[in-house]
Amino acid sequence: MNIHYRYLVSFLAIGAIFCSSFSSMAQDGATLFKQNCSACHKLGTRLVGPDLIGITEKRQEEWLIKFIKSSQAMIKAGDADAVAIYEEYGQMVMNDQNLSDDEVKAILAYIKSESPSASTGDVAEETVEVEIVPIEYSEEDIKNGLKLFSGQKAFKAKGPSCLSCHNVTNEKLISGGLLAKDLTNVYARMGDAGLAGIIGNPPFPAMATSYEGKELDSTEVAQLIAFLKHADEVSETQEMQIEKSGSSILLLGGGGGLILLFILIGLHWNRRLRKSVKHDIFKRQIKGSDSII
Amino acid sequence: MLLTVELFGKFMLYGLLAITAIIVYYAIKLVIRARNVVRESGGYIESKPMKHFHVFLIMIATASVIIYLLKIGLENNVGMLNEVVFLIFPYLALAIFLMGSIYRYKSRGFQVSSLSSEFLERKKLFWGSQPFHWGLLVLFFGHLIAFLFPQSVLAWNGEPIRLLILEVSSFVFALAALTGLVLLIKRRMTNSQILVVSNKMDMLVYTTLLVQIVSGLGVAYFVRWGSSWFAGVLTPYLRSLFAFNPDIAAVSAMPWLIQIHIISAFGLIAIIPFTRYMHFLVAPIDYTWRGYQLVIWNWGRKSIRNSRAHFFGKKPTT
Numbered sequence: 001m002n003i004h005y006r007y008l009v010s011f012l013a014i015g016a017i018f019c020s021s022f023s024s025m026a027q028d029g030a031t032l033f034k035q036n037c038s039a040c041h042k043l044g045t046r047l048v049g050p051d052l053i054g055i056t057e058k059r060q061e062e063w064l065i066k067f068i069k070s071s072q073a074m075i076k077a078g079d080a081d082a083v084a085i086y087e088e089y090g091q092m093v094m095n096d097q098n099l100s101d102d103e104v105k106a107i108l109a110y111i112k113s114e115s116p117s118a119s120t121g122d123v124a125e126e127t128v129e130v131e132i133v134p135i136e137y138s139e140e141d142i143k144n145g146l147k148l149f150s151g152q153k154a155f156k157a158k159g160p161s162c163l164s165c166h167n168v169t170n171e172k173l174i175s176g177g178l179l180a181k182d183l184t185n186v187y188a189r190m191g192d193a194g195l196a197g198i199i200g201n202p203p204f205p206a207m208a209t210s211y212e213g214k215e216l217d218s219t220e221v222a223q224l225i226a227f228l229k230h231a232d233e234v235s236e237t238q239e240m241q242i243e244k245s246g247s248s249i250l251l252l253g254g255g256g257g258l259i260l261l262f263i264l265i266g267l268h269w270n271r272r273l274r275k276s277v278k279h280d281i282f283k284r285q286i287k288g289s290d291s292i293i
Numbered sequence: 294m295l296l297t298v299e300l301f302g303k304f305m306l307y308g309l310l311a312i313t314a315i316i317v318y319y320a321i322k323l324v325i326r327a328r329n330v331v332r333e334s335g336g337y338i339e340s341k342p343m344k345h346f347h348v349f350l351i352m353i354a355t356a357s358v359i360i361y362l363l364k365i366g367l368e369n370n371v372g373m374l375n376e377v378v379f380l381i382f383p384y385l386a387l388a389i390f391l392m393g394s395i396y397r398y399k400s401r402g403f404q405v406s407s408l409s410s411e412f413l414e415r416k417k418l419f420w421g422s423q424p425f426h427w428g429l430l431v432l433f434f435g436h437l438i439a440f441l442f443p444q445s446v447l448a449w450n451g452e453p454i455r456l457l458i459l460e461v462s463s464f465v466f467a468l469a470a471l472t473g474l475v476l477l478i479k480r481r482m483t484n485s486q487i488l489v490v491s492n493k494m495d496m497l498v499y500t501t502l503l504v505q506i507v508s509g510l511g512v513a514y515f516v517r518w519g520s521s522w523f524a525g526v527l528t529p530y531l532r533s534l535f536a537f538n539p540d541i542a543a544v545s546a547m548p549w550l551i552q553i554h555i556i557s558a559f560g561l562i563a564i565i566p567f568t569r570y571m572h573f574l575v576a577p578i579d580y581t582w583r584g585y586q587l588v589i590w591n592w593g594r595k596s597i598r599n600s601r602a603h604f605f606g607k608k609p610t611t
Contacts, residue, residue: 158444159525164525174453247514253457257465261424261465265424
C-alpha cells in the first residue's frame with residue numbers, strides 16, 4: 001500500500017469519528033421540552049419556574065433564545081425583564097441550556113401550539129395558581145429518606161448517594177460533598193413539586209449523567225423529599241459539629257496520616273544501605289594509600 | 294448590551310492570546326537576528342546553558358498563565374474550548390502517547406528508563422522517592438479502581454465512616470506524594486552532581502506533577518467526596534471517551550479545579566514518551582518477588598581463595 005494512501009485513510013477515519021461525535025440528532029419540540037424543561041416548567045401551572053403558556057406572545061423570540069441559552073449572562077448584563085424574573089423566583093438560577101437555535105425554536109413552537117391563540121392571550125396571565133396542599137410524611141419516610149441521602153441504603157437502581165455531592169446540615173449526617181448546592185433549606189425554596197421534578201428528571205448536566213439509566217423510583221423520591229422537608233424544618237437548631245465537618249477531618253486526618261506514613265516508611269526500611277555503595281571501596285582505597293605512604 | 298459584554302470578554306481573551314503570541318514571536322525573531330549580527334561581525338557569544346532552576350521557574354509561570362486562561366475560558370464557555378480540551382485533546386494525547394512510546398522504544402530502546410541517580414546521592418533520595426512513589430502508586434490504582442469498578446466504590450462509600458476512611462487515606466497519600474515531590478525537586482536543584490545529569494524535560498516533569506498533585510489536593514479539599522462523585526460523573530465521561538462515543542456535557546459543567554486536573558492528566562499522558570515518565574512502561578515489577586541477589590565482596594582474598602563455601606556446583610576452570 002502506498003504510504004500517502006495510508007495517511008489519507010487514517011485521516012479520513014479520524015475525521016469521521018470527530019464528525020460523528022459532533023452531530024446531534026434533530027428532535028421534535030415536545031420531546032425536547034420533556035427532556036430539558038419539564039423538570040422545572042409545566043404548561044398551565046407554576047412549578048419551580050414560571051408557567052410557560054403564552055410565553056411566545058409575551059416575549060420576543062430572540063429574547064427567549066438568549067434567555068434559555070444563558071439567563072445568568074442576561075441578568076449580569078442588566079436586562080430589566082430578566083432581572084425581574086430572577087428576583088420574582090427567589091434568585092433561583094436557571095441552567096444554561098446546551099441547545100442550538102433551531103432546537104430552541106422547536107421547543108417554542110411546541111409551547112405555542114399548546115398555548116391558547118393570540119386573541120385570548122390574556123388568559124395566560126390569569127392562570128390560577130394551583131393551591132399547594134402540603135403532603136404529610138411519616139416518621140418512617142423521614143428515616144428512610146435520611147438513609148437514602150447518606151447512602152446507608154442504596155437506591156434500587158444503584159445511583160450514587162446524595163451525600164456524594166450535596167451537603168445538608170443535620171446532626172445525623174457527616175458533612176456532605178461540595179460539588180453541588182447545599183440542600184439544607186432547599187425544601188423551602190422549591191417545595192414538593194419542584195423537588196420531585198428535579199430529582200426525577202435532573203436538569204443539571206452532572207446530576208443527569210450520574211443518574212442516567214439509574215432513575216429513582218417514586219417512593220424513593222417521596223422519602224428523600226420527606227427527609228429534605230424535615231431537614232429544612234429543624235435546620236434552625238442544627239449546627240455543623242466540628243468533628244463531623246469534612247474540612248477538619250481531611251486536614252487533621254491528612255496531617256496525622258502523613259506523619260504516620262513517614263514513620264512507617266522509616267521503620268520498614270530501617271536496615272537500608274545508608275551510605276553510598278562506593279563508600280567502603282572508597283575508604284579501602286584511602287586506607288591502602290595511607291599504608292603505602 | 295448583553296451582546297457587547299459577551300463579545301468584549303471574548304475579545305479580551307483572544308486579544309490577550311494573540312498579543313502574547315505576537316510578543317513571543319517577535320522576541321524569538323529579535324534574539325535570533327541579534328545573534329546572527331554578532332556572529333557575522335565576528336563577535337563571540339558565550340553559550341551559557343540556562344540554569345535548570347530558572348527553566349523550572351519559567352515553566353511554573355507558564356503553567357500558571359495557561360491554567361488561568363483555561364479557567365477564564367472554561368467558565369465563560371469561550372468558543373469550542375470545551376470540545377477542544379475534553380474531546381480532541383484527550384484523543385490527541387493518547388495518540389501521541391501510543392505512537393511516541395513505540396517510536397522511542399524502537400529507536401532509543403536503551404534510553405527507556407528514569408535515569409537513576411541513586412549512585413550519586415541516596416540519603417535525600419530515600420525520603421523523597423519513597424513517599425512520592427507510594428503516594429502516586431496508591432492514587433493511580435485508586436483512580437483506576439474507580440474507573441473500572443464504580444459500583445464497588447459506591448457500595449463501599451455507602452457507610453459514611455467508610456467514605457471518610459477512603460477519603461482521608463487518599464488525602465494522606467496525596468500529601469505524601471506532594472511532600473516527596475518537593476523534597477525531590479529540592480534535591481535535584483541543590484545537588485551539583487545531580488544537576489549535571491538533569492535536563493529540561495525533567496523540569497517539565499516536575500511542573501506537570503506539581504500541577505497534577507496540587508489540583509488533585511484542591512479537588513479533594515474544596516470539591517470534596519470526590520471518590521463518590523468520580524464514580525457517578527467522571528467514569529461515564531472516561532468510558533464514553535474509550536468507547537469512541539464522547540459525552541462531554543457533564544465535564545463541561547464541572548468546577549474549574551476538576552477540569553484543570555483532567556486536562557493536566559491528559560497532558561501528562563501526552564509527554565510520557567519524551568520524558569523520564571517512560572519508566573512507567575518498564576517498571577521492574579518483578580523486583581517485588583525476585584530473590585535476593587548474592588553480592589560477594591572480595592576483600593578477604595585469601596579466605597575466598599581457600600573457601601569451599603561459595604561454589605556448590607562446578608568450580609570455575611580459570
